[in-house]
Amino acid sequence: MKLKSDFIVREVNGETVLVPIGDTGFSGMVRGNKTLGAILQALKADVTEDEIVSSLLERFDAPEEKVRADVQKALSALRKIGALRD
Amino acid sequence: MEGVYRFADLNVAIRTRCRRLHDMCRDYRASGLPDIVISLTGADVEREREKAAVTARREGRFAAEYPYDYLETLAAYRALAEELPGHDGFLIHGSAVAADGEGYVFIAPSGTGKSTHARLWLEMLGSRAVMINDDKPLLRFMPSGPRVYGTPWDGKEHLSANMSAPLKAVCVLTRAKENTIRPLSPHEALAYLLRQIYRPAGKEAAEQTLTLIDRLDAGLYLLGCNMEPEAARVAYEGMKG
Numbered sequence: 001m002k003l004k005s006d007f008i009v010r011e012v013n014g015e016t017v018l019v020p021i022g023d024t025g026f027s028g029m030v031r032g033n034k035t036l037g038a039i040l041q042a043l044k045a046d047v048t049e050d051e052i053v054s055s056l057l058e059r060f061d062a063p064e065e066k067v068r069a070d071v072q073k074a075l076s077a078l079r080k081i082g083a084l085r086d
Numbered sequence: 087m088e089g090v091y092r093f094a095d096l097n098v099a100i101r102t103r104c105r106r107l108h109d110m111c112r113d114y115r116a117s118g119l120p121d122i123v124i125s126l127t128g129a130d131v132e133r134e135r136e137k138a139a140v141t142a143r144r145e146g147r148f149a150a151e152y153p154y155d156y157l158e159t160l161a162a163y164r165a166l167a168e169e170l171p172g173h174d175g176f177l178i179h180g181s182a183v184a185a186d187g188e189g190y191v192f193i194a195p196s197g198t199g200k201s202t203h204a205r206l207w208l209e210m211l212g213s214r215a216v217m218i219n220d221d222k223p224l225l226r227f228m229p230s231g232p233r234v235y236g237t238p239w240d241g242k243e244h245l246s247a248n249m250s251a252p253l254k255a256v257c258v259l260t261r262a263k264e265n266t267i268r269p270l271s272p273h274e275a276l277a278y279l280l281r282q283i284y285r286p287a288g289k290e291a292a293e294q295t296l297t298l299i300d301r302l303d304a305g306l307y308l309l310g311c312n313m314e315p316e317a318a319r320v321a322y323e324g325m326k327g
Contacts, residue, residue, distance in 0.1 A: 008289060010293055010300070012276060015273065021287060021292040022292075031276070
C-alpha cells in the first residue's frame, strides 16, 4: 500500500498532520506524533504493514506489539479518509 | 479585458473575457509590474460552474444557473488563492473586522452567524471599527507580522474596505445561550483553521499553506455567543488584551 499523491504531510505546531489537497469538500485529516510521522514517511513508497513495522522498530526503541498496534491504528485512520492506495 | 489591481500588497494582473470583474475591482486599481498574473480561460469558468453545482448539492440547495461573468469573478479569486501561498499568504473564509486599527477574524461554518456577530462589533464600536471583509479576507505574513486584507470578494452583503490591519486574533465562533470566551491552544485551533483556510489544489501551495499556519502568530480564541449586543462586548473584552 502507498499514500495517495493528493495528500500532503507537514509538521504543524510540533505535530504531524496529513490533509487532502484541494478544496473539494473536507474529507478529514489525520494528526499525531512522531510515530505517525515515521509511518507516513514509510508510506511514501509502496510498502506492506510488516515492512512499516520493521522500519519503525529500527528507529524507535519499543516492543513490537506496541509498534504494530500503532501502525494498525494509523493505517485504519488513513483508510477511513481514503488516503491509502492498496 | 485586462487590469492591474493591488490585493494584499501585491500587484495582480487579471485578464478576463467579461467586464464584471474589472468593475468589481475598480477601487483596487493599480499600476506597475505585476507580482501575479492571472489569465482566465473558459475552462476555469466551467470548473467554477461545476464546483458551484457540487456545493449546492452538498448543502441541499437548488443549483442556480450562474452567469459567465459572475463565475469569472469566482475563478479569478480561486486563481489568486492558488498563487498566494507563494507570497506567504492565504485566503481565509471568515468575517474580518478592524477595531482600533487591529484585525480580528471570526471563523465558523457557514450559517453560524459570523457576519451577524461582526455587525454587533460595528454597532458597539461605531467609528472605531470597520468591516475589512465580511466573507473571504486575505492574510499575509509580512516582516512585521501577519496582516489581514480587504478585497472586493466580500460576501452576500458586499461589506468590505480597501484596507488592511495587523492581525490581532482569530476567533472561532459557536452558538451558545450565554456569552463566554476562552483562549484556544494552537493544537485545538488547527482543526478549525484547516476547515476555513483555502487549501490549494497545487501541492507546493498546499504545503506552504500548512507551513504558514504553523507560523501563525496571533491570538486564538473560542467564543460561545448568542446574537445579543452583549456578545460583542464579551468577545472584544476577551481579546483586546
